[in-house]
Amino acid sequence: MKQMTATGNTIDEAVQSALDQLQTSKDQVNVEVIDEGKKGFLGVFGTKPAIVKVSIVKDPVQEAESFVKEVAAQMGAPVEVTTKLDGKHLFMELEGEKIAMLIGKRGQTLNSLQYLVQLAVNRESDQFYNVLLDAENYRSRRRETLETLANRLAEKAIRTGESVHLEPMPSYERKVIHSALQNHSKVETDSAGNDPKRHIVIHPIR
Template sequence: MKQITATGNTVEEAVQSALEQMQTSKDQVNIDVIDEGKKGFLGFGSKPAIVKVSIQKDPVQDAESFISEVAEQMGAPVSIQSVVKDRDIAMQLEGEKIAILIGKRGQTLNALQYLAQLVVNRESDQYFTVMLDAEGYRERRKETLENLAQRLADKAIRTGKDVRLEPMPSYERKIIHTALQNHKKVNTDSDGNDPRRHVVIRPS
């Protein structure tokens, strides 16, 4: 976090000095008054005011900057639209080479989402959850997983054996569990440890 300690005849002067040095405005910083100073008498016994000024971190802006930089380096520049609801941050990516950022079965997108979440929470007092999407990929992936769940449930019933799916992130495993939660002939649970944790579909 960028911060600076500044002095002045008054607290206001000290703050102004810090803002000028940091080239920012008062609404963008946190101000800590270390010493309010002392005017003294006839110039004797005076003490300067001391303040510590630090730039407020915007976690969403940090994550957007991070993703933009990574996308640029991958040769797939993007525009980003972010929506914050409580502690959930939904980020929508758009660009001409978006497929590069999605990757095989969304693996690149999932990795970017994980890193963006680390960036958002590294200096935040609250914990935010980040959901990264690219031109509607998540909804298409959800439909694919729901169809897969039904097909593999039929296979488990037909063979009478457990069916193990490929490792998936937690929110994708949840899609499988939700799709089959009211199924009368199979049960689901998760097995293994991240990043190899996967869903198992078991015939009832």
């Protein structure tokens, strides 16, 4: 967190000095008064300056959008970003002419970018934010694909009588598989392995 300790004849003067040096405005900072200062005799003798610590408060939405746009531009796939903050959840929708480049094979590039954005947003934040990145409704289409895959592999496990191991997936994609089969009467699911190779295993119920 970028911060500045400044002094002045009054608290207001000290704060303004810090704002000038940080090149920001008062609504973008937290102010901690270290010493209120003291007016001396006749305004001269025994005078103590006021001391304040001013810290810039980062906007998680602005931080996330700036990071995504910068990375996308460096990849040669500039994007427009629409962001919604709901409590601790940050939802970001990306649009651009070369969006497929940011999605990647089976969403791998999008997942990696999402991971990096989450690291960047939470690096200096007092509150943890869960970031969900989407591009041209890819997440919804991926959910449908995963649900279809879950049911097809469940039938395979029932038919062969053997457990079926799926490919490694991020946690929220594993949750889709678990949810799709949680009420299935003939199979059960669990997760195996460690990230980034953690994956779903579908077991036939004998």
